[in-house]
Amino acid sequence: MPSTPSASPFTRLPDSRPVLHFSFEGRKVExxxxxxxxxxxLAAGILPFRATPVSGSPRAPWCMMGVCFDCLVEVDxxxxxxACLLPVAEGMRVRxxxxxxxx
Amino acid sequence: xxxxxxxxxxxxxxxxAAASLLAEQGVRTLLLDEQPGPGGQIYRGIETAPAExxxxxxxxxxxxxxxxxxLRASGTEYRPGAAVWNVTAAREIWYSHDGAxxxxxxxxxxxxxxxxxxxxxxxxxxxxGVMGAGAVQILLxxxxxxxxxxxLAGSGPLLFLLxxxxxxxxxRIAALLETTAxxxxxAALARxxxxxxxxxxxxxxxxxxxxxxxxxxxxxxxxxxxxxGESHAEAIRFTSAGRQHRIETALVALHEGVVPHQQMTxxxxxxxRWDALQHCFRPILDEWGNTDRAGxxxxxxxxxxxxxRAAEHAxxxxxAEMLRQLGRVDAAGRDRLAAPDRAARARHLKPRAFLDTLxxxxxxxxxxxxxxxxxxxxxxxxxxxxxxxxxxxxxxNQAKSFLRAGMGPCQGRICGPVVSxxxxxxxxxxxxxxxxxxxxxxxxxxxxxxxxxSE
Numbered sequence: 001m002p003s004t005p006s007a008s009p010f011t012r013l014p015d016s017r018p019v020l021h022f023s024f025e026g027r028k029v030e031x032x033x034x035x036x037x038x039x040x041x042l043a044a045g046i047l048p049f050r051a052t053p054v055s056g057s058p059r060a061p062w063c064m065m066g067v068c069f070d071c072l073v074e075v076d077x078x079x080x081x082x083a084c085l086l087p088v089a090e091g092m093r094v095r096x097x098x099x100x101x102x103x
Numbered sequence: 104x105x106x107x108x109x110x111x112x113x114x115x116x117x118x119x120a121a122a123s124l125l126a127e128q129g130v131r132t133l134l135l136d137e138q139p140g141p142g143g144q145i146y147r148g149i150e151t152a153p154a155e156x157x158x159x160x161x162x163x164x165x166x167x168x169x170x171x172x173x174l175r176a177s178g179t180e181y182r183p184g185a186a187v188w189n190v191t192a193a194r195e196i197w198y199s200h201d202g203a204x205x206x207x208x209x210x211x212x213x214x215x216x217x218x219x220x221x222x223x224x225x226x227x228x229x230x231x232g233v234m235g236a237g238a239v240q241i242l243l244x245x246x247x248x249x250x251x252x253x254x255l256a257g258s259g260p261l262l263f264l265l266x267x268x269x270x271x272x273x274x275r276i277a278a279l280l281e282t283t284a285x286x287x288x289x290a291a292l293a294r295x296x297x298x299x300x301x302x303x304x305x306x307x308x309x310x311x312x313x314x315x316x317x318x319x320x321x322x323x324x325x326x327x328x329x330x331x332g333e334s335h336a337e338a339i340r341f342t343s344a345g346r347q348h349r350i351e352t353a354l355v356a357l358h359e360g361v362v363p364h365q366q367m368t369x370x371x372x373x374x375x376r377w378d379a380l381q382h383c384f385r386p387i388l389d390e391w392g393n394t395d396r397a398g399x400x401x402x403x404x405x406x407x408x409x410x411x412r413a414a415e416h417a418x419x420x421x422x423a424e425m426l427r428q429l430g431r432v433d434a435a436g437r438d439r440l441a442a443p444d445r446a447a448r449a450r451h452l453k454p455r456a457f458l459d460t461l462x463x464x465x466x467x468x469x470x471x472x473x474x475x476x477x478x479x480x481x482x483x484x485x486x487x488x489x490x491x492x493x494x495x496x497x498x499x500n501q502a503k504s505f506l507r508a509g510m511g512p513c514q515g516r517i518c519g520p521v522v523s524x525x526x527x528x529x530x531x532x533x534x535x536x537x538x539x540x541x542x543x544x545x546x547x548x549x550x551x552x553x554x555x556x557s558e
């Protein structure tokens with residue numbers, strides 16, 4: 001699926017929290033301690049988060065509060081994680097989710 | 104199963120206020136919340152927001168700090184990062200924390216799970232880069248992320264507040280597309296609140312004046328919204344004043360109000376009814392927040408939309424009743440304890456009819472046109488729902504079987520209201536008759552391993 005790394009649609013207010021790094025599809029991404037994974041990915045201009053099981057369509061967060069489940073990504077080998085509820089951790093390995101989580 | 108005298112679910116204003124009062128009165132109180140910090144959504148990030156961010160978010164947001172501080176001092180057993188996945192009518196609560204499931208039993212349970220944004224199904228709403236206005240506000244509140252070229256579309260106080268906050272943070276709004284209908288404005292005038300509501304109105308008018316003074320491109324009476332793009336949002340089309348417009352943007356914030364997040368109240372199967380003014384289902388509650396299930400109460404927006412300040416008072420009102428149910432006060436004591444909050448809550452409820460009428464969502468969003476996707480998870484369009492309804496599908500629960508609508512990961516949270524509305528319209532039935540999805544636990548994904556290892 002085509003990825004659309006774009007210029008980030010956000011800037012960020014000055015933040016003094018510690019800087020963290022994680023990877024998305026092998027690419028290093030910077031974040032601050034306390035950021036949700038979804039916020040960090042959106043701020044880095046990373047879209048989409050996943051491809052839907054039904055049609056392989058690109059999706060990214062809708063609600064940012066754990067309700068819509070459109071922010072599902074694979075984190076450290078485990079799929080189906082809601083990125084908006086997950087605080088970024090140093091060294092997290094995140095991948096785009098393709099379809100449903102394998103059982 | 105761990106016993107607690109009282110369990111409160113949700114650490115927004117209602118939950119924080121209720122848990123604080125209960126614990127201060129010596130009740131062994133557990134507060135469970137899914138987020139890593141207290142505040143719910145309205146006061147999200149309240150403990151960690153830097154001073155500058157708190158300032159630009161405004162005084163209403165800053166008010167949450169006092170609630171959080173009182174919670175921390177109260178002696179409540181507060182467990183963040185806890186996703187409640189079942190609440191039974193027998194008041195057993197199951198939650199998932201750090202990959203392990205635990206269960207709790209309480210004699211008094213308060214559900215304070217708040218509101219969620221109403222879905223805004225328009226063409227293209229499923230594209231990456233399209234979010235609820237609340238989602239964009241969460242990005243601002245929790246991380247100081249400021250949009251640089253956002254289009255805001257819809258209506259309702261949150262949309263205008265977000266616009267103000269984005270500008271205050273130095274962001275740029277490409278356009279504000281307001282869908283408020285002229286007939287809603289006229290109808291709302293008939294429901295103007297008395298003096299108690301004038302303060303709120305004045306605040307709203309002042310906010311709108313500020314936005315006008317900031318020179319935002321502001322379109323009114325917007326209809327026919329559609330978002331264009333292949334793999335992400337690229338532009339938004341709309342009609343306003345008889346003309347068609349197109350604005351390029353990669354970030355669209357949609358909003359048509361909020362609705363009770365009813366997943367948990369449905370889980371323990373208390374009775375809900377359709378609220379024709381707010382266009383949503385809400386649990387039937389008495390004046391204290393009691394549902395029809397003994398010992399289970401609801402406070403805050405989960406019981407019907409009334410806003411953060413009303414939620415805070417409702418939390419303390421419910422807590423007073425829970426104290427009575429736990430035998431800590433008698434009815435007279437409860438009434439005395441709750442009196443100030445009952446008066447305050449009544450004041451905050453006065454402007455509701457006006458606001459709800461003014462910001463009635465457009466029919467196109469409540470019952471979208473055939474090509475529009477309604478169930479995001481399973482990719483079911485409005486036309487498919489109408490077709491199966493005409494072919495014999497009786498309602499939302501049959502729609503699960505016919506189309507898998509409501510069977511995806513969100514468990515019908517997003518599509519539920521719209522599926523019920525479309526089914527009701529096609530069958531010529533009321534929303535109360537057509538009903539809503541049957542909600543079954545677990546409310547959040549739980550692995551078998553986690554269940555097997557649970558206490």
